[in-house]
Amino acid sequence: MIRTKYSGAAMREVAVIGVGQTKIAEHWDKSLKELAGEAVLMAVRDADIHSFDAIFIGNMLSATANRQQQLGAYIADWIGARGIEAIHIESACSSGSSAFRSAVMAVASNKLDTAVALGVEKMTDSPSSEITAGLATAAEADWEVDQGVSFVGLNALIMQRYLFEYHWQREDFANFSINAHQNALNNPYARLRMSITREQFQNSSNICDPITLLDASSIGDGAAAAVVVPLEKARNLQHKQTVRVAASSAASDRIAIHSRKDPLWLKAAEISAKNAYNQAGIHQQEIDLFEYHDAFTIMAALSLEACGFAERGQAPRLALEEAISLNGSIPVATQGGLKARGHPVGATGMYQIVEVVQQLRGLAGKNQIEGAKWGMSQNIGGSGSNIITHIFTNLGYE
Amino acid sequence: MIRTKYSGAAMREVAVIGVGQTKIAEHWDKSLKELAGEAVLMAVRDADIHSFDAIFIGNMLSATANRQQQLGAYIADWIGARGIEAIHIESACSSGSSAFRSAVMAVASNKLDTAVALGVEKMTDSPSSEITAGLATAAEADWEVDQGVSFVGLNALIMQRYLFEYHWQREDFANFSINAHQNALNNPYARLRMSITREQFQNSSNICDPITLLDASSIGDGAAAAVVVPLEKARNLQHKQTVRVAASSAASDRIAIHSRKDPLWLKAAEISAKNAYNQAGIHQQEIDLFEYHDAFTIMAALSLEACGFAERGQAPRLALEEAISLNGSIPVATQGGLKARGHPVGATGMYQIVEVVQQLRGLAGKNQIEGAKWGMSQNIGGSGSNIITHIFTNLGYE
Secondary structure, rough: OEEEOOOOEEEEEEEEEEEEOOOEEEEOOOOOOHHHHHHHHHHHHHHHHOOOOOEEOOOHHHHHHHHOOHHHHHHHHOOOOEEEEEEEEEOOOOHHHHHHHHHEEEHHHHHHHHHEEEEOOOOOOOOOHHHHHHHOOOHHHHHHHOOOHHHHHHHHHHHHHHHHHHOOHHHHHHHHHHHHHHHHOOOOOOOOOOOOOOOHOOOEEEEEEOOHHHHEEOOEEEEEEEEEEEEEHHHOOOOOOOOOEHHHHHHHOOOHOOOOOOOOOOHHHHHHHHHHHHHHOOOOOHHHHEEEOOOOOHHHHHHHHHHHOOOOOHHHHHHHHHOOOOOOOOOEOOHHHHHHOOOOHHHHHHHHHHHHHHHOOOOOOHOOOOOOEEEEEEEEOOOOOOEEEEEEEEHHHO | EOOOOOOOOOOOEEEEEEEOOOOOOOOOOOOOHHHHHHHHHHHHHOOOOOOOOOEEEEOOOOOHHOOOOOOHHHHHHHHOOOOEEEEEEOOOEOHHHHHHHHHHHHHHOOOOOEEEEEEEEEEOOOHHHHHHHHOOOOOOOOHHOOOOOHHHHHHHHHHHHHHHHHHHOOOHHHHHHHHHHHHOOOOOOOOOOOOHHHHHOOOOOEOOEEHHHHHHHOEEEEEEEEEEEEHHHHHOOOOOOEEEEEEEEEOOOOOHHHOOOOOOHHHHHHHHHHHHHHOOOOOOOOOOOOOOOOOOOHHHHHHHHOOOOOOOHHHHHHHHOOOOOOOOOOOEOOOOOHHOOOOOOOHHHHHHHHHHHHHHHHOOOOOHOOOOOOEEEEEEEEEOOOEEEEEEEHHHHO
């Protein structure tokens, strides 16, 4: 049992005993609830359980893209989990991790015993203008969106400033994307299973200067899920594939980039990562793999810096030196990341968590990080206004 | 400390030490975030605290009506609570109580110490057709909504069947509305502070047969908030206005009415109320007041039955006999209920909780239930697909 800084009360530790995911694709033949059901069923079978007490669902766009809210009851009904607690959690692109954190807190609170965390998003049935408008609701409506700036636009402004301040060329970001695509080759659930060359990166078509197509992640339809239980229960079940949730931390930042003192620093990432290292009782150097939020290459760089893996302004060096590759000092996007695995926005956080869990179980296939014992995931909502960090560890190394 | 049925681990008990609310109105001069800020500031001052660790925000319509998601960061930023955990929870019209339950679980989990639960909704700036379409996203998009049935329509179908099965006249529902309006007269935060007569009820204009204008609650703009802390902390602070959260329970039902075995029975209300009585260790007869979800008079009736206050099909008798009035056996809607206080959908659950807390503190003004020691709130999402029940008690009577 861990004692927090807040009080003398004991906290119930929690673990993940099952995970599931669908392939990320343009699933024109599957609805939102069908994708959700597929991921949940896979997680429940993996966990070898027959029922659960609650489902916490991360989703960003269903109100606008699918005209469906009340996703809790909607999905609980579809999967036949009658009567259970079922709610929907939203924090833009970090909705998936927020749902997972809700499941963790619910189990830790002792108010329930077995929870499923699910992230699901169905984006490709809607006109892309509607999706772009939907994604923009993660920025500040009053100022950012009213000025007509899209989410790519906000990231382009940050990247432009980053190149100027720290004297990098946009080509220096190439390896973030090359590495992600390389790793996606071995991930059957990834949307973009193709490698890319440095030349392709350099000649990639412009989206919003300096961001090109190959700096940006791909949207998609998908769902990913995990089964969360008290650690003591996982131990009693003698579940061989148990992964302990060593840390869970969420922080926010000012929603509009223009309000932040330093638009090149992800303050919420720094806060949540530091809290997470403290909770896990480890130093950032002990992290064996990092599923970061590379929605754009600039976010990959800022995330590495805010979490302490690189000095301020120096993250591109990690990419240039290939420290981020599978056998580097800090492997990232080990199954393709948002860039190449795909970014079904409200589901992404759960994909990251599923991937970390599989690495710690030794089930990451050809992309396995040998001997991995500490894995971290970090999910970014908006342009950094809501950031959730989780650290996991396998029981063998406790 | 309470031990649950699930395991031997101890649960941290939680309490409410501050509440706040705005008047429900057509607030054309105030934005969503301004309403939110007003309620949070009032709750924080009431609690006499200077900071908090997290905010959990219940809201249903901001994605469609306000084109703003990521309400967590958006509101944390506005109120100046920089860096804190801040997320948005949605379960249609029960979003407010879902947010409160998230705050309760977060504090009980020991992962944080002081949480604010907020419900906020800004409905009157949008065309009413858009609000009607937004509200319909709480029903099943695939079947109910595609058939063109609105939320009033669904409730009218249920009420029609109820009248047929149990041989009541619609006039027998009059006291649900008359009582609510009477109680709202003394509530400065209520939207419809006017009494209505039996004659007015009978002659009220038809909305969707058999539902008339005076069966239906009024929408509105509003925000309500509460400060949640560990009970031990409230005791240490020697906070005189502490109210203990004696029970918190959520349950779901099939989302579409046509899928339910019995469309006249709120199964999720029954499950969550029974769980709540168990958690609180009391019988339903000990409840001194009940803030129920009278979105329509038929929902008031079904809620009373599912929670055990009336036999199946007999709730109108409670109304006819005035058992639901302030000095009746089970006072309901003591500050006007959804009917007359108003129903800003995602905020409603928090209004109910604020009202119960004020009753237990003895601060309910002219509508005070003398000697109240157990108060219950029940918040319904969709047409009964997601129902959350809370029971509170004041410390003096523990």
